[in-house]
Amino acid sequence: MNTQGNDTLVSVDGVEKIFHRGAEEIHVLSNLQLRVPSGEFLALMGPSGSGKSTLLNLIGGLDRPTRGTVSVAGERLDQLSDHRLAAWRARHVGFVFQLYNLMPMLTAERNVELPLLLTHLSKAERSQHVKAALAMVGLSHRERHYPRTLSGGEQQRVGIARGIVTDPTLLLCDEPTGDLDRKAGDEILNLLQGLNREHGKTIIMVTHDPHASARAARTVHLDKGQLSNEPVK
Amino acid sequence: MKFLHLVWSNLRRKKLRTSLTLLSILVAFVLFGFLAAIKHALAGGVELAGADRLIVRHKVSIIQMLPESYKARMERIPGVVLATHQTWFGGIYQDPKNFFMQNPVVPEEFLAMHPELILAPGQKQAWLKSRTGAVVGRKTADRFHWKIGDRVPIQSTIWSKPDGSRVWEFDIVGIYDGKDKGTDTTALFFRYDYFDEVRRQSWGKGQVGWYTIRVKDPAQAADVAKRVDQEFENSSAETKTEPEGAFVQAWARQIGNIVMIVAAILGAVFFTILLVTGNTMAQAVRERTGELGVLKAIGFTNGQIVSLVLAEACLLTVLGGGLGLGLAWLVISRGDPTGGLLPMFFFPTRDLLIGLGISVVLGIVTGIFPAYQAMRLRVADALRRM
Numbered sequence: 001m002n003t004q005g006n007d008t009l010v011s012v013d014g015v016e017k018i019f020h021r022g023a024e025e026i027h028v029l030s031n032l033q034l035r036v037p038s039g040e041f042l043a044l045m046g047p048s049g050s051g052k053s054t055l056l057n058l059i060g061g062l063d064r065p066t067r068g069t070v071s072v073a074g075e076r077l078d079q080l081s082d083h084r085l086a087a088w089r090a091r092h093v094g095f096v097f098q099l100y101n102l103m104p105m106l107t108a109e110r111n112v113e114l115p116l117l118l119t120h121l122s123k124a125e126r127s128q129h130v131k132a133a134l135a136m137v138g139l140s141h142r143e144r145h146y147p148r149t150l151s152g153g154e155q156q157r158v159g160i161a162r163g164i165v166t167d168p169t170l171l172l173c174d175e176p177t178g179d180l181d182r183k184a185g186d187e188i189l190n191l192l193q194g195l196n197r198e199h200g201k202t203i204i205m206v207t208h209d210p211h212a213s214a215r216a217a218r219t220v221h222l223d224k225g226q227l228s229n230e231p232v233k
Numbered sequence: 234m235k236f237l238h239l240v241w242s243n244l245r246r247k248k249l250r251t252s253l254t255l256l257s258i259l260v261a262f263v264l265f266g267f268l269a270a271i272k273h274a275l276a277g278g279v280e281l282a283g284a285d286r287l288i289v290r291h292k293v294s295i296i297q298m299l300p301e302s303y304k305a306r307m308e309r310i311p312g313v314v315l316a317t318h319q320t321w322f323g324g325i326y327q328d329p330k331n332f333f334m335q336n337p338v339v340p341e342e343f344l345a346m347h348p349e350l351i352l353a354p355g356q357k358q359a360w361l362k363s364r365t366g367a368v369v370g371r372k373t374a375d376r377f378h379w380k381i382g383d384r385v386p387i388q389s390t391i392w393s394k395p396d397g398s399r400v401w402e403f404d405i406v407g408i409y410d411g412k413d414k415g416t417d418t419t420a421l422f423f424r425y426d427y428f429d430e431v432r433r434q435s436w437g438k439g440q441v442g443w444y445t446i447r448v449k450d451p452a453q454a455a456d457v458a459k460r461v462d463q464e465f466e467n468s469s470a471e472t473k474t475e476p477e478g479a480f481v482q483a484w485a486r487q488i489g490n491i492v493m494i495v496a497a498i499l500g501a502v503f504f505t506i507l508l509v510t511g512n513t514m515a516q517a518v519r520e521r522t523g524e525l526g527v528l529k530a531i532g533f534t535n536g537q538i539v540s541l542v543l544a545e546a547c548l549l550t551v552l553g554g555g556l557g558l559g560l561a562w563l564v565i566s567r568g569d570p571t572g573g574l575l576p577m578f579f580f581p582t583r584d585l586l587i588g589l590g591i592s593v594v595l596g597i598v599t600g601i602f603p604a605y606q607a608m609r610l611r612v613a614d615a616l617r618r619m
Binding site: 054057060062063082083086087089090091095097101103104105106110114115117118123162 | 235236238239242243245246523524527528529530531532533534535536537611612613616
């Protein structure tokens with residue numbers, strides 16, 4: 001059900017997320033509202049434990065809100081079954097993780113190919129898509145390399161290639177430069193900026209780093225489960 | 234098939250652990266192969282026994298003999314088509330270790346009774362013409378490199394000749410083959426008339442070991458058996474008649490309940506393998522919780538995750554099982570390792586297929602719990618453990 005205007009890709013309405021630790025209830029997000037237009041590069045900042053990753057997980061369909069609704073491209077994620085949610089993630093979302101999360105036993109090209117295994121593409125078509133994704137992140141020459149033989153920056157590029165290889169609607173990045181030095185981090189941010197500007201990818205990036213958030217078109221701040229446009233004091 | 238490299242790459246992750254687990258599965262299946270071959274060698278004759286054949290032996294024991302004159306009386310019993318006899322010769326060729334059966338028989342009757350033994354017509358004619366002629370099975374002929382025309386001396390542990398010597402010489406006039414793979418082709422058969430003429434001077438005159446009778450209708454076999462035993466009731470040599478299968482089984486039971494022994498050993502072996510492989514799989518899945526989380530995040534469904542873990546467990550057990558069964562087949566194909574005590578020693582195709590089936594079941598059973606755990610993983614929790 002599409003309840004938003006045509007340019008709104010992500011819509012978070014009245015979302016609450018409560019975790020339980022024994023008898024204790026932990027309110028991570030409270031009555032949260034967020035709109036992300038299609039083609040935006042949004043940075044999501046906030047201190048540790050503010051609920052940034054939780055919000056990203058809800059938008060990416062990795063978790064469900066306790067209350068409220070999350071819609072992406074008109075699809076109510078809270079109404080999808082686990083099976084359909086997995087299929088929706090495969091079709092619409094690319095994830096980039098702080099620690100790259102590559103499969104150590106697979107080469108760069110095999111890692112990038114993973115999301116394509118869930119499609120009906122032939123082997124030749126998958127190979128073509130993998131080559132294009134690796135070329136886009138500048139790693140064509142490293143396709144046969146295993147993660148352990150790549151630098152941190154290169155591993156993160158492989159992670160980005162895996163995130164974009166299916167041409168997803170939305171790219172969600174959780175601290176993508178958090179484990180990299182400044183130079184490698186800048187390269188990754190250049191890459192994400194390029195994907196947003198030149199290819200129109202909608203990107204939501206969680207970060208601690210003001211230097212990283214400065215590359216985004218808009219930054220929102222999360223504190224104590226609430227969003228604001230102002231940095232947390 | 235497109236997921237195969239993913240499954241295979243997980244098995245390569247801890248090479249030593251995978252190799253040791255594979256090795257233990259392989260050893261278990263080699264053992265399975267050998268026990269299946271031994272079980273078949275000892276009890277397999279039961280399956281091959283003719284449904285229309287009965288064995289008539291002395292009521293007291295197989296070593297007590299029956300009069301040769303019983304044959305004509307048996308053939309007069311309604312339902313009996315043919316009767317023929319054999320006698321245990323108990324011979325040794327060169328060395329007591331070279332065990333194989335040698336029995337005196339009446340050639341035409343014997344061949345008519347045992348159509349599973351294939352003898353060329355020319356060789357049959359030669360046997361009928363030569364009183365000292367003998368036919369030997371292919372396995373024993375190959376084993377001792379005997380060929381037609383050879384004269385072979387065999388020393389009987391029971392029967393003496395008039396001069397007191399126990400060495401009997403036979404001319405090999407034929408080599409028979411088995412109709413089926415499981416047919417015993419280790420025995421040597423020679424002519425009863427020659428045997429009886431020579432032994433007449435010594436013990437056992439006019440006596441034979443046991444009879445084999447063919448019934449007209451296998452469905453009436455029990456009734457015929459009863460009639461045969463009634464015929465010789467209250468005589469000096471009462472009989473016990475039973476189906477050939479039961480007779481073979483009784484032989485095998487002298488060693489014990491082979492099927493039970495084999496099942497007990499295999500049960501213990503496979504239970505151990507279940508624990509070893511189950512532990513390997515549980516460890517393998519626990520170690521990559523985060524990676525399973527990534528797969529789920531990029532869109533793998535719970536069903537696909539379960540299939541991947543089960544496929545990994547099955548690949549491990551089928552690979553180990555297949556290699557083990559292959560190795561067992563190769564070694565067993567070289568023949569009876571006991572030098573003649575297990576004449577029908579081979580790896581039956583049926584057991585080979587059962588072995589492959591067990592390897593798949595083993596994979597499913599050992600993989601099901603780790604697969605269930607992987608399925609239940611919450612993505613957000615799993616990613617935190619990367």
